[in-house]
Amino acid sequence: MMLLSKTSKVILLTVLTSICFPIFAAGDAQRTVLITGSNRGIGLEFVNQYAAADWRVIATCRSPSKADELQLIADDYSNVVVEQLDVTDAGSVAALAARYVDQPIDLLINNAALLGPRSDQAFNNQDFELAAMQYEVNALGPLRVTQAFINNVREAGPGKVIILGSAAGSNGYLKPPADFYSYRASKAALHFMAHNLAQELASEEIIIGLINPGLVDTRGLADIGPDDPVPEDYAQIVKLIRAGIIKLTPPADSVKAMRQLIDSLSIEQSGVFLNFDGQVMPW
Template identity: 50%
Template sequence: MSGGGASTRPAVLITGANRGLGLEFARQYAAAGWRVLATCRDPISATALQEIAAAWEAVSIHALDVTDGEQLARLARELGTLAIDLLILNSAWLGPQAGQRMGELDATLFERSFAANATGPVSVAEAFLPHVERSAQKKIVFLGSAAGAIGVLRPPVNLYAYRASKAALHLLARALSIDLAPRGIRVGLVNPGLADTRGLLALGPDEAPPPDLAPVLQLVRAGVIEMITAEAAVTGMIGVIDALGPATVGQFLNYDGAVIPW
């Protein structure tokens, strides 16, 4: 990853940087010498992010709910003519399992998922387009999900609203990659793999996971699916982002660089 000194450091803006993969992105880019604009819904309660900001002078924290158009416009105005080399649209809302299974579908969960996971991230990309365009690296990266890839859909089929909103995001990312290429802006779409953002890998054999996550942990423990650490997922994705160029723009790429079918 290319970093730099105070005057030359590239800048990254990250959504949902208070926990999970967003927090890890903030940590790794800060450690690499980047200017990090870490956004989250509630900066006051973002204690882990505040610790990173206290440790690295080039990290600033900004309030941003990606579904709040007024807040988004205000932040874009506040950042003025700042150049943003890399925009990471990381935030997402998974929602509860209940209401996302056939037989009990809750339409309001679809509305909330699409706002948080599809239209919200694209609105953020649109609002910061001038900042990205005036930067050296000119990259916009969306966090997709294999859960929203139609080509790899397997049972058990659940999380209907989340899956549909991610499939919509994938289409939007692909469309943007084509739309913005003539302006020199590189749009990427990455999948983190199944990354442990809830401390499941640290649970002892007798410790119970949250009920929603018990089926996943069972499959991980049985060796059916692989779960990686948040640190490994983010390190892998940063490698993919570093390599984002004409050959990989607009593809759906796993954290290890493998192409995922749409």
């Protein structure tokens, strides 16, 4: 076996490092995700999982000082930064975008939404102020946020924009009873925003992932015991869960599946309404 001198070993090491390092550096570069509405529910779980996967996480929410669970995650992970962002407030969106100018964002997750009480969204009892706010948060919010951060997504070479849609906004999917009038309408509007964005950004190869997260147990309904009080709004769904007629997906499972789907999304799937398991959803 040929023995190398100390100088030859140093030269060889230097050459190998200079060849290999850029490759490893490019492959291992930390990716960045920005998530809206990340203080609870699915948004919080996205933070959890992307933080553990060593992404740089810009975790946004309306009131960081009240976001106790999110702050605990940020205490554990130095790669998580908590930022204030109200998706209905143009000033709040612009202020955050200004702080991140020229910084690549690989993934922009439009998660924030307003469901509102079921009882206030019935034919005979629609709260119209709530309906207007749902349109602001659910349909216009993602458009406003995507507009503000699209250059960051471009900078990422490009990155992807994710929009959490809902089966509740699908004409083809839902059956009676007729309920959640304004939430459903706001999500249907959001789906069209996503469709337009996909067409708008196709030439730049920016993928718009429109995803239904499934029926996700963000209210802990599966854990309500037989003797526990059930909030009136959820009485019907808890009955169906107990009867085994509907099954809720735990947030961790939904987010894990969505992360895999997001990773694999192709430009052909841009703007297509997909279930969290990758199946195409009807409009």
